[in-house]
Amino acid sequence: MNDVAAATLVQAAARAAPRVPVLEVADLSVEFRTRSGTVRALDGVSLQVHRGECLGVVGESGSGKSVTAYAVMRLLDPAARITGGRITFGGMDMLGAGDADLADLRGRELSMIFQNPRASLNPIRPVGTQIADVLLRHGGVTRAQAPARAAALLAEVGIPDPERRARAYPFELSGGMCQRVGIALALACRPALLIADEPTTGLDVTTQAVIMDLVLGLARARGMATVLITHDLGLATEYCDSIAVMHAGHVVETAPTAALFATPRHPYTARLIGATPRPGLALGDLASIAGSLPDLRREDLPACRFLDRCERARPDCAAAPLPRRTEAARMVACRYPL
Amino acid sequence: MMLAVIARRLAAALPTLAGVVVVTFLLTRALPGDPAAYFAGPAATREAVEQIRAQLGLDRSLGMQFLGYLRELARGDLGLSITTGQPVLSDIVARLPASAELTLLALLFAALAGISLGVLAALRPNGWLDNLCRVIATLGVCLPAFFTGLLLIYVFYYLLGWAPAPLGRLNAFAAPPPHVTGFFLIDSLLAGQGETFRSALAQILLPALSLGIFAVAPIARITRGSMLAVMSSDFIRAARAHGLSGRTVVIAYALRNALLPVVTTLGMVFSFLLGANVLIEKVFAWPGIGSYAVEALIASDYAPVQGFVMTMGFLYVLLNLAIDLLYRVIDPRMEVTA
Ligand SMILES: Nc1ncnc2c1ncn2[C@@H]1O[C@H](COP(=O)(O)OP(=O)(O)O)[C@@H](O)[C@H]1O
Numbered sequence: 001m002n003d004v005a006a007a008t009l010v011q012a013a014a015r016a017a018p019r020v021p022v023l024e025v026a027d028l029s030v031e032f033r034t035r036s037g038t039v040r041a042l043d044g045v046s047l048q049v050h051r052g053e054c055l056g057v058v059g060e061s062g063s064g065k066s067v068t069a070y071a072v073m074r075l076l077d078p079a080a081r082i083t084g085g086r087i088t089f090g091g092m093d094m095l096g097a098g099d100a101d102l103a104d105l106r107g108r109e110l111s112m113i114f115q116n117p118r119a120s121l122n123p124i125r126p127v128g129t130q131i132a133d134v135l136l137r138h139g140g141v142t143r144a145q146a147p148a149r150a151a152a153l154l155a156e157v158g159i160p161d162p163e164r165r166a167r168a169y170p171f172e173l174s175g176g177m178c179q180r181v182g183i184a185l186a187l188a189c190r191p192a193l194l195i196a197d198e199p200t201t202g203l204d205v206t207t208q209a210v211i212m213d214l215v216l217g218l219a220r221a222r223g224m225a226t227v228l229i230t231h232d233l234g235l236a237t238e239y240c241d242s243i244a245v246m247h248a249g250h251v252v253e254t255a256p257t258a259a260l261f262a263t264p265r266h267p268y269t270a271r272l273i274g275a276t277p278r279p280g281l282a283l284g285d286l287a288s289i290a291g292s293l294p295d296l297r298r299e300d301l302p303a304c305r306f307l308d309r310c311e312r313a314r315p316d317c318a319a320a321p322l323p324r325r326t327e328a329a330r331m332v333a334c335r336y337p338l
Numbered sequence: 339m340m341l342a343v344i345a346r347r348l349a350a351a352l353p354t355l356a357g358v359v360v361v362t363f364l365l366t367r368a369l370p371g372d373p374a375a376y377f378a379g380p381a382a383t384r385e386a387v388e389q390i391r392a393q394l395g396l397d398r399s400l401g402m403q404f405l406g407y408l409r410e411l412a413r414g415d416l417g418l419s420i421t422t423g424q425p426v427l428s429d430i431v432a433r434l435p436a437s438a439e440l441t442l443l444a445l446l447f448a449a450l451a452g453i454s455l456g457v458l459a460a461l462r463p464n465g466w467l468d469n470l471c472r473v474i475a476t477l478g479v480c481l482p483a484f485f486t487g488l489l490l491i492y493v494f495y496y497l498l499g500w501a502p503a504p505l506g507r508l509n510a511f512a513a514p515p516p517h518v519t520g521f522f523l524i525d526s527l528l529a530g531q532g533e534t535f536r537s538a539l540a541q542i543l544l545p546a547l548s549l550g551i552f553a554v555a556p557i558a559r560i561t562r563g564s565m566l567a568v569m570s571s572d573f574i575r576a577a578r579a580h581g582l583s584g585r586t587v588v589i590a591y592a593l594r595n596a597l598l599p600v601v602t603t604l605g606m607v608f609s610f611l612l613g614a615n616v617l618i619e620k621v622f623a624w625p626g627i628g629s630y631a632v633e634a635l636i637a638s639d640y641a642p643v644q645g646f647v648m649t650m651g652f653l654y655v656l657l658n659l660a661i662d663l664l665y666r667v668i669d670p671r672m673e674v675t676a
């Protein structure tokens with residue numbers, strides 16, 4: 001695919017039909033072949049994000065959030081296999097695309113920021129040079145212009161004294177500064193979709209808020225679509241238009257943020273809300289979520305993977321298929337929803 | 339900064355060098371054979387031998403001999419070779435370039451072959467190249483360098499007639515190029531003597547190969563392991579998420595990081611090569627310090643052996659210094675931890 005065609009693809013799709021999602025994941029299943037068995041990491045995952053929208057993907061650690069993100073980027077480990085479903089980005093079939101087309105798309109139309117900002121940067125390359133690498137790859141700048149553009153991008157993400165910081169190595173910067181560099185890298189070529197995988201986990205609380213405001217501010221200003229992956233429902237509520245709740249490789253509920261909070265329909269969502277600190281709730285009232293995720297290598301995984309932790313479970317909950325009820329903008333995957 | 343590092347490293351090497359001085363002195367005294375008897379010849383009377391022993395200072399106590407040895411060392415006097423009748427220092431200075439050229443070329447060959455093999459093997463783990471790598475590694479361990487040397491001579495000189503006779507650095511008709519570096523390959527090019535260059539290259543190829551081959555395996559193995567570890571790290575996934583091309587990811591991002599442990603290995607490999615050099619020089623009649631030391635050892639000639647071991651000690655210290663500096667050039671983080 002040539003550059004111009006790819007660049008206009010997303011915008012054209014958006015103009016023609018405003019409600020066509022930028023990213024659509026439908027019924028996606030992913031397995032990992034490991035020595036100790038097959039890990040059924042994703043099973044029938046469906047998501048949609050529209051232009052200018054922020055979708056939160058929430059779930060405890062191990063629920064398949066990162067695997068979903070890597071599948072969309074087509075950056076899964078060699079051990080992974082996509083066993084079913086579709087991923088459509090800007091009208092393009094991501095599962096059928098060739099390596100060269102994908103590499104052209106990544107970093108330019110489709111970007112990602114990562115959980116561990118310092119480990120996500122090349123430890124022995126100055127950060128300005130790393131930004132210049134991305135600009136030279138996609139940004140249409142010359143070798144002579146790249147350093148100045150890189151410094152300008154660092155300034156845009158609020159790094160003081162950008163010319164000097166551009167020459168710094170990751171180990172010379174704080175975690176927050178490294179994440180700002182990660183944001184500059186991801187947004188350097190003004191992508192249509194940004195996936196932020198736990199962008200503030202591991203940063204201190206004040207830095208967390210600053211980084212979140214920075215990412216979402218830039219996203220909104222540019223009309224980007226954003227997927228915010230987090231284990232923190234509170235954080236997602238604050239920044240996202242709608243939320244998809246994941247549990248053990250399933251999306252168990254999708255709803256606009258306010259509706260999800262007001263009337264959670266999946267028992268897991270209700271428990272997550274109960275475990276989320278919010279104003280007017282004493283710490284002692286916070287319920288923790290009992291039980292743990294099922295082992296995804298099990299041969300006899302029940303259709304509902306929340307079954308063992310659910311106080312509302314009935315005998316027929318184990319039977320396939322997992323019911324997915326869709327009404328208006330909401331989806332819930334439960335036979336007996338709240 | 340760099341100068342301070344060099345000074346600190348040299349100071350740290352002083353105890354090593356002192357150890358080398360003591361050990362060489364004791365070692366040569368512990369060797370079998372009586373140099374006075376050898377020097378006097380088979381027909382000498384007992385009185386004549388004793389007289390020569392006194393001349394050589396070998397009738398004094400070990401402590402007195404050591405003090406005398408130190409005094410001479412301080413003057414840069416490594417003693418006289420009984421066999422060549424020349425000062426050991428000038429013998430070694432004259433022969434060192436031959437050894438250095440051979441060993442460095444072998445190291446260059448081993449590093450290029452080992453690093454390329456290791457990288458290719460890591461990019462396709464368990465592919466045919468990876469298996470080839472394993473075979474070479476096993477062979478390299480099984481076959482001693484001098485045996486490889488004899489095998490190569492048998493095949494390429496005796497059977498195929500492609501290589502010249504293994505008799506030193508140049509064929510019988512070529513004159514050495516004007517002395518600049520002492521490396522014939524470089525000096526002949528500097529003097530524009532194409533014929534001499536070709537002859538020098540033809541002569542050095544087989545010994546350098548036999549010396550280098552057995553260093554390919556450890557370098558390839560370390561490169562492969564280190565490359566595999568780096569390729570699965572977060573920043574490589576991030577670099578690919580930013581769309582960087584496969585070449586940039588593998589070479590500028592992965593390989594440069596993976597080289598850090600390889601550089602450390604190169605130091606160790608080089609010291610192996612220095613040792614293996616001794617036999618290879620003997621096999622190829624190479625006029626270096628290794629064959630010089632072997633001949634002296636057979637003749638119970640102490641001083642050249644002492645001078646040889648001392649030279650090796652100094653080379654080893656210098657080499658480690660060079661490796662250390664190279665490491666610093668590659669890894670910016672070293673400056674803080676040092
Ligand atoms: N490379 C892999 N090999 C085997 N299993 C994996 C691999 N990567 C992820 N998984 C499994 O997939 C599931 C989802 O992981 P992940 O997406 O990382 O969770 P999270 O929601 O915390 O991001 C987990 O059960 C994890 O063990």
Ligand SMILES: [Mg+2]
Nearest residue numbers: 065066197198
């Ligand atoms: Mg994760």
